[in-house]
Amino acid sequence: MGLESYQIEKVESVTMADIVERRLLDYFKKNAFKPGDAIPKELELAEALEVSRNVVREALSRLKMLGMIESKKKRGMVLSEPDIFGGFERVLDPLILEQQTLQDLFELRMVLEMGLADLIFRRKTDGDVAELERIVQKSTNQNKASFKVKHEIAFHGKLYAMTGNATIMRFQNLLLPIFEYVVAEEEKLHGVPPISHVGHADLVQIIKNGTPQEFKEAMRIHLSPHFDRLS
Amino acid sequence: MGLESYQIEKVESVTMADIVERRLLDYFKKNAFKPGDAIPKELELAEALEVSRNVVREALSRLKMLGMIESKKKRGMVLSEPDIFGGFERVLDPLILEQQTLQDLFELRMVLEMGLADLIFRRKTDGDVAELERIVQKSTNQNKASFKVKHEIAFHGKLYAMTGNATIMRFQNLLLPIFEYVVAEEEKLHGVPPISHVGHADLVQIIKNGTPQEFKEAMRIHLSPHFDRLS
DNA sequence: TTTGTTGTTATGTTCTACATAAGTATTAAA
DNA sequence: TTTAATACTTATGTAGAACATAACAACAAA
Structure with a gap:
């Protein structure tokens, strides 16, 4: 025994x-x-x-x-009013976290993104939509990998900002490096994922003229290349 | 100036x-x-x-x-592998956090709940569904307020558990006291919110036989009494 | 080989001392 | 009397020394 x-x-x-x-x-x-x-x-x-x-x-x-x-x-x-994610921030080093925890955080960010729809539609303004269109516009010419990452951050960051929720915004910003790290690791193993059928331009159009339901489904498809790699 | x-x-x-x-x-x-x-x-x-x-x-x-x-x-x-939410946990006292932060965390939990759908459908088992049904069953007789809270925790907690994501599970458990605190405060101001048209039993049926899309919409309606009170 | 002894070492805890910034009281000048 | 300069007081910030304690290492005894 x-x-x-x-x-x-x-x-x-x-x-x-x-x-x-x-x-x-x-x-x-x-x-x-x-x-x-x-x-x-x-x-x-x-x-x-x-x-x-x-x-x-x-x-x-x-x-x-x-x-x-x-x-x-x-x-x-x-x-005094504490920094709610202060401790979290210090600990978010991909090198010292378990692989499983990184995977969990990766999923957590995707879950957040899927759940944003109702807040976004509730609080969006014409200015927000205009800025999203501007962000998408700028990316059509560029092709460099480094630019693509910046564009990803700008676009999804703007989505979070539109929720008007500073805490969620901060949280996702902290999660971002983890997300990128996991994506990079996945690419080493399985190669670059196929480009999704739903792009940023489609998402913007839905925010402009569509419904939260359509947005949720579109976001699901947009993220599906990542989702499909989950165990 | x-x-x-x-x-x-x-x-x-x-x-x-x-x-x-x-x-x-x-x-x-x-x-x-x-x-x-x-x-x-x-x-x-x-x-x-x-x-x-x-x-x-x-x-x-x-x-x-x-x-x-x-x-x-x-x-x-x-x-050593740090406790990722250790600092977060220590700071989560409703009395020392700003009202706005509490509101933000309340929203964050709802966003999470909305986004769970795809993970749940991807990982649900027959055993999970059976347990959900058991939880719902037990609540049909009881009426006491304290029991209702426990039931809420058991049901939604099980949903998080079904994601198979320990980090998300832990996170929501930490958020729970905040959620209850905000709900209690809201009830003091505006009275008890109207009961939603979609109950737990409906959600279980959808998990059993429906689609992620239906679940998302159902969850939205289920949470709508809270959502509608957001500024 | 196993068990017991002794020494060594890095963390855990206490104590004392002093530096420093920021109030508080006192005094001097207007 | 009011204002300004002064000295005094106090609570935190930093340093250093000393000892307690647990755990490792090496050796001796069985």
Whole structure:
């Protein structure tokens, strides 16, 4: 019988900084702290938690990284509106993420793109459509690979921008390098995917005169070369 | 003319820990570090960067929080597969996020839900459909509000699970409390939204016998009470 | 070969000291 | 009295030393 049958769980050493970090987060939630609220001084926290100031500073440093805490000399520290994707951004390195996670993120971006339709149609303006047409226009002449990538980013980026949702916009921008990395890896293995039957120009026409339903179907076809490669 | 026209940017004090954190991340990327690779000792880093061991430890502590680094006494530290949404999770407190961000995340979850169709149809199994039917069945009798919430979570959670995408699954689980919070806030303002014409039972039938296109439209109608309240 | 001992080493934790910026109070000048 | 310059105070930022602790390594004992 192998060792794994004993369900041995590896002992991950929990440090004081881990505990203090957890305690601080709980403390903020329990007391309904809001951005702008002052939080106790380092020495007070150290005393209350019965750890050294150093440990407290390590925990605080973590929350500062997330933008959750801001500190000024003499004034002390205040809770602040965190950068919601700050931690996510730091971790998004294709080299350190598992292949499966990269694949998952690739799919996630496609899922987003498919789901954008209703927001886009709800919030599109004539100006938006005009700019999309301008973007498509510029790409008809160019053929260089580097330009094509830029064009892809400009077009799909504009689609996200049209949702009027800054958070979704930011999220997709973070996902973009992962998407490109996975596409490049796929191309190494299976060659360049066939060009889709539905291009950007078609999508723009649908946004201009069509319906969300048509857009969803068109986007599905547009992305199908990628979709079809999923396991 | 207001001050804002001068584009005054607030001076955020950059600390040594901020710089060292940045340097470490760059260092890992530049040298193509992979999970499992050993990284220099604290003292070596401190010496190389010409800062105190304390500062190095603050920066390392941040990366440890993200799961990017693991350390063991004597053995030293190794790079490791980070928890991709670890930082995100810590920051997801409705009380400290801006109202607009909460709204954005609410929309993001709906966008996800709309976009799931193709993945679900591509990967559904008979067992999945059976379980969905079981979930719907159980809800027909119950009426209590608390049960309804649980049922919502079970049903939509199962939909995400059917995508076979652990990352998307995790993401939606993190988004869930935000979604519920926003729904609760909306109900305080505008009362309980009208029940949609398309219920869970209808969605299951479509998954069983219908097409992705039908599912997308059905999901749109199912979510429309929420959608219609968006600005 | 296995088990026990001893030393070594890198991280974990604490303590002290001082630098620095930014309020606060005090004093001097108008 | 009001204003400006001054010194004082305080909380964070940084540095350095010291010791605790876990885990590896090497050797000795069974």
